[in-house]
Amino acid sequence: MTPERLARIKGTLDRRQPDLRVLTDQIHKPRNVSAIIRSCDAFGVANMHAVWPREGYRAFRKTTGGSHYWVTTHTHPDMMSAIGDLRQSGHAIYAAQFSDRAVDYRDVDFTRPCVLVLGNEVGGVSQSAADAADEHVVVPMMGMVESLNVSAACAIILAEAQRQRSEAGMFEVSRMPPEEYNRLLFRWCQPQITRYCDDRRLPYPPFDPDTGDLVDGVNWMAGVREIRKNRQRKSAADFPDPGLVTGE
Structure with missing residues (x-):
């Protein structure tokens, strides 16, 4: 950025x-x-x-x-x-x-x-x-x-x-609510990360609005891998292999 x-x-x-x-x-x-x-x-x-x-x-x-x-x-x-x-x-x-x-x-x-x-x-x-x-x-x-x-x-x-x-001077000061402003600022600055998170239902990572960059992308990605592993474990537990259940 x-x-x-x-x-x-x-x-x-x-x-x-x-x-x-x-x-x-x-x-x-x-x-x-x-x-x-x-x-x-x-x-x-x-x-x-x-x-x-x-x-x-x-x-x-x-x-x-x-x-x-x-x-x-x-x-x-x-x-x-x-x-x-x-x-x-x-x-x-x-x-x-x-x-x-x-x-x-x-x-x-x-x-x-x-x-x-x-x-x-x-x-x-x-x-x-x-x-x-x-x-x-x-x-x-x-x-x-x-x-x-x-x-x-x-x-x-x-x-x-x-x-x-x-x-009326309505373009001279920011009028966006802070939460919406910060959400859009992240999405516009980090479009690839935004798509990645939206597609996988992940929270957005920490973000520095002064630079437009992620705060700690390496640790965030490590956390994402852990989240995905936990989801895979839960999915396997909720939907076990039919062969394992029936003994076939």
Whole structure:
């Protein structure tokens, strides 16, 4: 970890906005979701929430430009549970939806804790989610087309959220909760160790936030080997060889 790389990682974390979020409502084109993730990273959004279509989703790495790694994605079973969870945590719900009560996206307050809800390419935001939203926002259209691509609309609206928050000084101090900040700092500084631990359900090793390096990688790895040996012993005890049990 070079000092320059560590400084860039910390600078990005310092500008992340934990209370500005995006929620996608069953967007079915992977390239659109990937582009939305990329916009989230670009405009300082730390968390994206999603209700996936039935066929599932896998981000296109070329479209995300690696940004899927820098934005935490939370999956919800349906829109009402997602909105309920986010509203309970104090977020206003802004749905990008053309309706009789829709207002210009620049006329809502993005400095408050809020969630931008984006609908799918065919039907837009689902009716139940639209009814539950605090505000409907639209990007004024001056041409012949009636709507923008959902990922383009996301980028335009998040740019306004960034402008409002920048004017309010919300990017000048770190706003991430310390526990979340330190967790992401480790994951971003040590991606290979993170994958190793996550795949094997291991706790992260001691970490020096001033250097981005492990405190004592050798002893930690020795401890990991011992943990894995104990797990193997327990597995062997819980599921003995059938031949040994029956005497065959």
